[in-house]
Every structure is written in structure tokens, then in C-alpha cells.
Amino acid sequence: MKITYLGHSALLVEGGGKSVIIDPFLTGNPNSGVKPADIKVDAVLLTHAHGDHFGDCIGIAQANDCPVIAPVELANYCMEHGVKTVGMNIGGSHQFDGFKVKYTLAFHSSSLTVGDRVIYGGEPAGILLTMGDKTLYHAGDTALFGDMKIIGELNKIDLAALPIGDFFTMGPEDAAIAAQWVQAPKVLPLHYNTFPAIEQDVDAFCAKLQEAGIEGIALKNRESVEI
Ligand code: NI
Ligand code: MN
Numbered sequence: 001m002k003i004t005y006l007g008h009s010a011l012l013v014e015g016g017g018k019s020v021i022i023d024p025f026l027t028g029n030p031n032s033g034v035k036p037a038d039i040k041v042d043a044v045l046l047t048h049a050h051g052d053h054f055g056d057c058i059g060i061a062q063a064n065d066c067p068v069i070a071p072v073e074l075a076n077y078c079m080e081h082g083v084k085t086v087g088m089n090i091g092g093s094h095q096f097d098g099f100k101v102k103y104t105l106a107f108h109s110s111s112l113t114v115g116d117r118v119i120y121g122g123e124p125a126g127i128l129l130t131m132g133d134k135t136l137y138h139a140g141d142t143a144l145f146g147d148m149k150i151i152g153e154l155n156k157i158d159l160a161a162l163p164i165g166d167f168f169t170m171g172p173e174d175a176a177i178a179a180q181w182v183q184a185p186k187v188l189p190l191h192y193n194t195f196p197a198i199e200q201d202v203d204a205f206c207a208k209l210q211e212a213g214i215e216g217i218a219l220k221n222r223e224s225v226e227i
Contacts, residue, residue: 001134002226003159005219007032008052009190011138011161015131018042018098022127022138025055031194031221036060045101045129046070047140048110049077049121052194058083069101073122077112090125102128104151106142108169126151134158134227137182141191144174152183158227159217160184163191164205165198172205179214186215186227 004012009023010032022045026032029052036056044061046068047053054074061068061083068078068085075087088094093102103125110121126139128151137151137160151157160182163169169191170178179187187209192200206216217225 001131002224004224006034007221008194016098020045023047023053024057024060025052027056033221042066044068045127046074047127048124049074049112071122071125073120090123100130104128105147106140107145108141128155141169144170144178148178148181152181157182157184159186159188161188161190164189164200165192167197172200176208179209180212186217188217
């Protein structure tokens, strides 16, 4: 499984000839440096509806003629915009062609703002994405919560991608606890330094992980890690 960081919480994940993008916030992300038109994928996966995750989802799904896989209410919103969708919900998993998706809890909110309307985006979620014998846990936006221990007990997670930005999600201290609770040997920090409110010292976070015997992998935009 090859994981490429596209800034904020966006990951391109490739394996076994398939590729998916999670939370494709590219346009409007000051750090992305990637054009939606350059993204070639078999599916777009969303953790929740907020604009810094939903991002270029519709355009990428249209250009690739691929489905958007999302919490069901968010999938329904996407369907109204003319893309193929698969609406799932927390606790549910599905084996797609070449990859498996399981939706997990996340403690956050989920809505879209369209003009002066606020649209309910379904429950926010995390994603367990399995390709071959490797599993990535993308926590989405979330607070630290105790059931992360259960997620860690029930799944062999090879890499956990965790928000560390604080303010809207866990900060680095809680994320370091989450890393231990989900029993991940490697952690990729997400959701930091995109905006002033979520500036963090990622090197200090990785040093804290190292004390717990966990490898912190702070990828720069468009850098990849193979697990
Ligand atoms: Ni959010
Ligand atoms: Mn967010």
C-alpha cells in the first residue's frame, strides 16, 4: 500500500492496481499543489461533509467516472450532483473491487453550507481501508474517544492517519494517546498547518510518538510512504 499525502487530510492510496483518494480538499488548500484534474482514481472516499474534506469530490468523481463512497446522507447529496455513489454508515464494511472500506466512529460534526443553507451531512466517520494485507486507519476529524481502544483491539492497523491540529479536532497530545490506543506502529499526522488556527509543531509530535515506540511519518505534500 502506497500512501501519498496531498495536504490537510487528503490521501491518495494505491495498491494492487487500484487507487482511491480520501477527503480530496485540493482547490482552496494553500498547501496542496495538486490539481484535481491530475487525480486518477477508482473511488473517492469521504469521512464527512465539511468543505476541507469534501473539497473537489464531485469534480474528481465525474472526471474519473468513479463512485463517491461516503456516509449515506452525504452520498445522497453527491448523487443529486450527478455522480455515482455508495452510501455507507458507521460499523458497516464492504469489499469493493481491490479494496475494503469499513466506517468507524468519529466524534465531530458534519454539514455542508451551500449558499445560505446548512445541509446535514450524516454522521462524521473514520475509515479503515484495507488493500491486500495492509490496513490504513484514516480517523477523519475527531476528538480523542475511548472506543479507539476497541478499534485497535479488533483491527490490525498498519498505519494510522490522525488529525493533530487541535481547535477543530484532537491536538497533538490527544493524538499521541490515540496512536497508542489504536495500536498503530506508524502514524501519519493530518489536519495541521493548513490554517493559522491549526498550526502545530509536527516534529515535536513525532518525538512524542517515538517515546511510545511509534514511528511518526510527517510527510510533506506529495510525498509518499509505502507500508
Ligand atoms: Ni470537519
Ligand atoms: Mn476538517
